[in-house]
Amino acid sequence: MVNGQGYMNDFSENFDDKFTAVPAPQKSNALSNKISTVLSASYADSEIREAVRTLDERNIQNSAETRRKLRLDVQKEVIERNGDIIKDFGHVAEQLKRIGTTINSLNECCEDMRQRVAAARQENAPVLEEASTLLGQKQELETKKQLLDAFNKHFIISEEEESLLTTTSKEVDDDFFAILKRVRQIYLDCQVLLGTENQRLGLELMDQSSRNLNTGYQKLCRWIQKEFKNLNLENPQISSIIRRALRALAERPSLFHSCLDYFAEARERVLTDAFYSALTGSITENDQNPMTNPIEFHAHDPLRYVGDMLAWTHSATVSEREALESLFISEGNEISKGFQAGKEAEPWSTADGEVFDGLKALGDLINRNVAGVSKALRQRVEQVIQNHEDPVLLYKVANLVNFYRITFAKFLGADSSLLETLSSLEESSLRQFRTVMSDTVTSIQADLSVPPSDLRIPDFLDEALNQFTALMKSYDSSLTPASSRIADFKPILSQALDPFLKACEKISKETEAPVTSIFLVNCLLAARTTLSRYDFVQPKISDLDEQLASLSSTLTQYQHAFFLHTSGLHPLLEALAPIDESAESLLRVPMLAPFQQQALTEASQTLDDFLPSALMDAIQNLRGLSSMKFAQEVTAAAAERFCEDFEFVEGKLGKVDELREERAAEVEKGEGDAEGDDEGSKKGGDAQKEEGKTEKREVVPLRSLFPRTGGEIRVLLS
Incomplete structure (x- = not known):
């Protein structure tokens, strides 16, 4: 690049x-x-x-x-x-x-x-066709063989399996239940064969499986009955195979109920013997069990004796229920399902529409198991009831039986025979209690006399209150619902307390006031003090409070009368009763006998002599009362009424003195107006003047003769 x-x-x-x-x-x-x-x-x-x-x-x-x-x-x-x-x-x-x-x-x-x-195909065509036909026949035969093998495997049991299912000498084990289940399924599947054109095979197989099933269930029933003879329900490790056998036998309701009847009879004998052993310490009449602590030998107190028997019965019943629940109540409700299936096998054994209720059946079985114990318990408790006449003991026995009756009702149901027995015992104890109380009241009424000299409560009431305290304490510890505690205890009040209070009232009528009221107050106060500890007798306490209020009013009137008569104020009140507020009526007061100078002076002196010790003398009148507070309240109320009466007299006397002073002033004014008249009139005026002077000299204020004030009286009587 x-x-x-x-x-x-x-x-x-x-x-x-x-x-x-x-x-x-x-x-x-x-x-x-x-x-x-x-x-x-x-x-x-x-x-x-x-x-x-x-x-x-x-x-x-x-x-x-x-x-x-x-x-x-x-x-x-x-x-x-x-x-x-x-x-x-x-x-x-x-x-x-x-x-x-x-x-x-x-x-x-x-x-x-x-x-x-x-060319080869044309030459081998017949051979291939024949081979194809043979292969098809072979496939068909193999299919039939597979069907036959499957049919035999499903519908046919071997001789060894049939022997295990029907022979009584062989044990009932898991293999037995597996074969039984298989035969039961074969019987059900045979119904499919009945829907084919050839029903003969289905009928034969169904008949054979039905016979095997019936024989197997018979064997299972006998095996269960045999196991029930030696079954220990106290052992928590109850064999699981028994539970499995019961659930399987439920498919034959008649056999299942037969086993239950057998089991109930066996358990009734076992529990009755156990109860007898717990009572006497003997396994049989001549065989003593040293490991037991006999109830009859150690429970000397009747209440403890009854309580120990009920406690044993409760413990045995609870243990019985717990053990039977593991036998007859399953998580999948398998017994109920077995009964449902059993309707088809035995339609005559169950009513139409009947559904197996495991809990109800369990309750019925427990009732049958404890029937013997229930009879023995009833006999011994009734002996205790009939042989004792202590009402407190009888009532405690009734409450104890009631406690266990309520406890049993929680897991036995309302239709239990044991609950009927306990209800009968409770009623019997209460009936004996009422009889004893009635006899006691009758004997007291025959010996009624007069109150004690110190007006204290009579011995029979003291004893009755002590008994009633024990009755209330026993009732308070019972399981009676809070909503009905007051109503349920009301009959006990009418039987154990009211007759004694009425007897005291009858005794008091033989005396005079204030002894009658003092004696009744003492009796009612003692009863109220006894009842005040418990809330379920609140209505009766309210009734006693009303009676005490009425008696308090009566004693207050008595003390008030004592104050009036002892102080000398009563004649003054009686004289002033018809006097109204008019001047003419008030001016007549000085002319009344109690308000004359000498009489009023003596009344004032009497009042002065009365006041220093008035309260002590009044309280002394109520010395028989057991409650000093009650006596002081009554006396204070009477003193208040006395002070009001004195203030009434004081007010009247003050008004009279004011009117008399006004009249004296009018007379003086009339003398000054008469000086300018003629001689004749002068002579007449001199005469009136002289008369007015005489009247003026004779007027003495009533308050000066009766000088005490209402404030002083309240202070002295406070």
Whole structure:
């Protein structure tokens, strides 16, 4: 490339020297165009670049001779190359001639072979046809053989398999269940054969498989019954093959129920014996079990005795349910599916539309298993109920039975026979409780007399409240729903508390006030204190509060009367009762006997003597009350009413004194107006004046005779 570039540079320099040294001739159009074309050529043109690159590769020296011979050399080289190409094509033509000759020979050979093959085919056609027929027959026979083998493999069981399925001497194992499943499938698939034209094979196979199935299920049923004899439900590792056998036997509902009946009878005997052993420590009547702790020998308290029996029953029932769940309840609900399939095999064994409910069947089975325990439990608890007359014990037994009844209902269902037994025991205990309480109340009513001298609560009420406290404590620990606690305990209130309060009320009627009210208040306060610890007796507490409020009002009236009569204020109040607010009515007050000077002075002295010890004397009247706070509240209320009465008298006396002062002032004014009259009138005026002076001298303010004020009274009685 460098040489080519140098060549172009030398050419340009020589051209410039040549055309600049010579004087410029007249320009020719052709030459001018040629020069313009050369000068306008761009080195970036691809053709020029290729040309320059070619020159560079030939290592041509840039000289005048080389430039003159360049065109000739190039043309010579082109001619030589074309000659080489023509020579090569000559060799190719010669080879093609040889190939043509070979192909012609091959064509002649192929034609000869074609003729020979056609002749051989014509000669062997009958043999090939016969061979094709034989091959088709062979293929058909092989297909039939495969079908026969598949049929035998699917529908026919071997003698060894049939023996394993039907012979009782052979164990029930996984092979047995595999064969049973296969025979069951054969029986179902035989229904397809019945749809063909030839039904004989299907009927024979179905009859054979049906006999094998029935024999196999009979064997399985006997095997399960045998296993049930020695089955230990307390063992957590219960054989899985038993669970599998039960799920398989579910396809024969009649046999399944027969096994359940057998199992229920066996478990009932086992649980009854276990319960007897737990009670007495004996496995049999003459065989003592040293490993047990007999309930009857160690539970001396009746409540503990009943509780231990119920606890054992609960533990046994829970264990029974857990063990049976693993046997009869499967995750895939396989027993229910087996029963559904069993409807077709034994349509007479199940009612139309009946669906196997595993949980319900489990509950029924548990009820049957614990039936013997339920009878023994009922007998012993009823003995405890009939042999005791302690109402607290009877009620605790009822609550204990109620607790277990609610507990059992959570996993046995509402229709359980054990729940019926517990409900009957609970009702029996409550009935005995009501009988004992009724007898107690009857005996108390026969011995009713008068209240104690100190007016404390009677012994029978104290004992009844102690019993009732125990009853409430027992009820509070029960499982009674919060929504019905008040209503459910109401009968206990009416039986264990109300009769005793009514007896106290009857006793109080034999006394006089205030002993009647004080005695009743003591009884009601004791009852309220006992009830206040529990919220489910709130309505009864409200009733007691109403009765106490009524008795408080009665005692307040008594204390108020005591204040009025002891203080001497009662005659004044009675005298002022008909006096209204008119002046004429008020001016009559001084003329009333209690408001005469001597009588009013004595009333004032009586009041002064009463006030220093008034509160202590009043509270002394209620000394029989068990609550000093209640006595103080009653006395304070009575003192307040007394102060209001005193303020009423004080107000009336003040109004009377004001009216009398006004009248005295009017009399003095009348004396001054009478001085200017005549002598006769003067004499009369002197007489009136003298009379007015006399009246004025005799007027003494009532408040001066009864000087105490309402404020002083409140201070002294506070």
